Amino acid sequence: MRERTKVGIVGAGPAGLLLSHLLHLDGIDSVVVEARSRAYVENRVRAGVLEQGSVDTLREAGLDERLRREGLVHEGIQIQVGEHRHRLDLKELTGGKVITVYGQQEVVKDLIAQRLADKGAIFFEAENAAICDFETERARITFTHATEQGEILCDFVAGCDGFHGICRPSIPQGAITIFDRVYPFAWLGILAKAEPASEEVIYVNHPRGFALSSMRSHEVARLYLQCRPDEDLALWPDGRIWEELHKRLRTSSGDTVHEGEVLEKGVTGMRSFVAEPMRHGRLFLAGDAAHIVPPTGAKGMNLAVADVRVLAQALSAFYHHNRTDLLEAYSATCLKRVWRAEHFSWFMTSMLHKFPDEDGFGQRLQRSQLDYIVSSRAAAQSLAENYVGMPYGR
Ligand code: FAD
Numbered sequence: 001m002r003e004r005t006k007v008g009i010v011g012a013g014p015a016g017l018l019l020s021h022l023l024h025l026d027g028i029d030s031v032v033v034e035a036r037s038r039a040y041v042e043n044r045v046r047a048g049v050l051e052q053g054s055v056d057t058l059r060e061a062g063l064d065e066r067l068r069r070e071g072l073v074h075e076g077i078q079i080q081v082g083e084h085r086h087r088l089d090l091k092e093l094t095g096g097k098v099i100t101v102y103g104q105q106e107v108v109k110d111l112i113a114q115r116l117a118d119k120g121a122i123f124f125e126a127e128n129a130a131i132c133d134f135e136t137e138r139a140r141i142t143f144t145h146a147t148e149q150g151e152i153l154c155d156f157v158a159g160c161d162g163f164h165g166i167c168r169p170s171i172p173q174g175a176i177t178i179f180d181r182v183y184p185f186a187w188l189g190i191l192a193k194a195e196p197a198s199e200e201v202i203y204v205n206h207p208r209g210f211a212l213s214s215m216r217s218h219e220v221a222r223l224y225l226q227c228r229p230d231e232d233l234a235l236w237p238d239g240r241i242w243e244e245l246h247k248r249l250r251t252s253s254g255d256t257v258h259e260g261e262v263l264e265k266g267v268t269g270m271r272s273f274v275a276e277p278m279r280h281g282r283l284f285l286a287g288d289a290a291h292i293v294p295p296t297g298a299k300g301m302n303l304a305v306a307d308v309r310v311l312a313q314a315l316s317a318f319y320h321h322n323r324t325d326l327l328e329a330y331s332a333t334c335l336k337r338v339w340r341a342e343h344f345s346w347f348m349t350s351m352l353h354k355f356p357d358e359d360g361f362g363q364r365l366q367r368s369q370l371d372y373i374v375s376s377r378a379a380a381q382s383l384a385e386n387y388v389g390m391p392y393g394r
């Protein structure tokens with residue numbers, strides 16, 4: 001099987017699928033090559049918070065039919081320090097901006113349904129994908145599909161294959177610079193058939209470690225606990241998880257979590273990572289393939305959306321107006337937002353987690369920062385501005 005397209009896309013996560021859809025809206029054809037099955041990518045439980053800008057992007061792209069119905073609009077978040085919760089009114093602090101809680105796998109389901117309805121080409125379960133000749137005008141993606149050899153000839157390759165994909169490692173050594181930091185903890189996350197602890201997301205700084213209470217609906221809770229980076233899930237039967245969640249989320253007025261059937265369990269590592277530049281020749285990296293943030297700022301999926309929005313505009317200028325300037329500017333344009341999100345995610349992670357080897361000095365700095373956030377409007381406003389997402393076009 002040999003096909004020709006304008007943009008060959010590796011990866012059917014939020015970045016690859018949204019790029020393919022945005023290009024389609026602009027009359028630019030693409031082919032998506034994905035290692036996993038459709039069912040696998042549609043059921044992978046990951047992020048859940050959409051910034052206003054991401055919701056706007058999905059709405060403008062006609063992808064918000066279910067999001068409008070099922071997405072939960074949140075006007076505030078809560079920061080719990082020990083046993084006391086403090087509310088940050090995002091809407092008031094940002095002049096009207098809000099966030100929407102809607103699972104990443106729901107975004108992915110909506111995107112796949114739309115791509116298939118529009119007769120978009122997605123090769124699921126494509127094995128051994130490789131990219132070649134992307135320093136020339138004859139870029140190619142090769143793969144195996146149902147024992148058949150596949151080849152996509154394309155003008156450009158979009159590397160949307162996540163952190164463990166093959167696109168970034170295909171760039172010659174020395175052509176990109178890596179900046180990274182690994183944190184000495186991870187998150188144990190569960191999805192549970194239970195009423196959420198609160199109507200809003202709660203971030204907890206607790207002497208036993210960080211905890212987070214979020215949701216997917218009024219009946220399904222999404223909860224996380226700080227754990228060891230090499231945590232063995234076998235040591236965490238449901239009873240132990242609930243016991244720990246109660247300890248960390250309980251307030252002085254007796255609020256805590258509601259228990260229910262655990263539907264899913266997993267451990268997510270925490271790292272900050274940026275590859276610069278996000279382009280090499282005719283290969284453009286987008287989303288987790290180019291950068292990773294620790295999840296504490298809820299930025300991962302939003303950055304993926306922002307990258308492909310920039311890339312789709314740049315490709316549109318190239319195909320429709322013969323302009324290369326936006327493609328040239330792609331990496332620098334994206335990296336500005338990426339580094340703001342990297343800083344914010346590092347900041348939230350540092351402020352809210354228990355660091356295993358922290359001395360008294362570090363603990364007091366952390367406490368002072370939390371006091372500042374919950375008592376100063378200027379500090380709360382800065383957090384809120386970053387949390388809802390920096391405006392597009394900056
Ligand atoms: P991905 O969603 O990773 O998509 C990449 C796609 O490429 C995948 O479908 C993958 O199967 C495919 N692929 C990989 N290799 C190949 C190959 N060789 N050939 C073909 N296809 C390939 N963010 C938060 O804000 N909060 C969270 O709680 C949170 N939890 C997370 C939990 C986990 C386990 C992970 C990995 C990430 C989490 N994130 C979270 C981050 C967020 O989900 C990502 O930032 C987001 O998925 C980025 O989208 P993407 O499209 O760039 O990459």
Ligand code: DHB
Nearest residue numbers: 047048214295296297298
């Ligand atoms: C969720 C995930 C996050 O990383 C976060 O900061 C807030 C909420 C969630 O899965 O709902």
